Amino acid sequence: MSSKRADVAIIMGSQSDWATMSHAADTLAALGVSHEKRIVSAHRTPERLYEFARGAKAAGFKIIIAGAGGAAHLPGMTAALTPLPVFGVPVESKALSGQDSLLSIVQMPAGIPVGTLAIGKAGAVNAALLAAAVLALGDDDLAARLDAWRAAQTAKVADAPADAP
Numbered sequence: 001m002s003s004k005r006a007d008v009a010i011i012m013g014s015q016s017d018w019a020t021m022s023h024a025a026d027t028l029a030a031l032g033v034s035h036e037k038r039i040v041s042a043h044r045t046p047e048r049l050y051e052f053a054r055g056a057k058a059a060g061f062k063i064i065i066a067g068a069g070g071a072a073h074l075p076g077m078t079a080a081l082t083p084l085p086v087f088g089v090p091v092e093s094k095a096l097s098g099q100d101s102l103l104s105i106v107q108m109p110a111g112i113p114v115g116t117l118a119i120g121k122a123g124a125v126n127a128a129l130l131a132a133a134v135l136a137l138g139d140d141d142l143a144a145r146l147d148a149w150r151a152a153q154t155a156k157v158a159d160a161p162a163d164a165p
């Protein structure tokens with residue numbers, strides 16, 4: 001690991017969340033945003049969470065993307081322990097299709113914000129895009145890459161037939 005930390009930390013409650021959270025990593029990679037990923041669980045590894053979240057800002061991270069499923073306390077607990085912006089991604093759970101994850105993340109008490117995204121892949125992609133948009137406020141090159149990414153997305157839709165199948 002290099003001494004200069006990545007801008008974005010992607011954390012997740014379990015290895016099983018990677019199928020979802022890899023979309024955040026892929027999107028950040030496509031935009032040239034440096035990121036690190038790690039498994040941290042408020043439930044299963046509370047001390048690792050404490051150590052990570054307490055040290056995240058000093059380590060050089062600027063934004064944290066936290067994905068978890070079920071009783072998804074990871075994003076909120078992370079937000080409680082760091083002044084960095086935290087974006088929460090509700091991972092789709094088997095039992096309740098991610099409704100549990102969403103509700104566990106979204107309804108934070110006033111004072112400890114978590115920017116909550118959609119359930120699943122869309123949320124993971126959008127968390128990465130939001131992180132990039134925040135970082136782009138102070139980085140003109142990244143702002144240009146983000147503009148290009150959005151233009152490419154528009155072109156992809158525009159090139160497809162406008163009539164429904």
Ligand SMILES: Nc1c(C(=O)O)ncn1[C@@H]1O[C@H](COP(=O)(O)O)[C@@H](O)[C@H]1O
Nearest residue numbers: 013014016041042043068069072073074
């Ligand atoms: N919600 C949390 C937390 C947490 O919030 O600290 N730690 C693990 N988990 C979630 O448990 C689910 C099942 O995990 P396993 O697949 O490992 O049993 C995962 O979606 C994970 O995010």
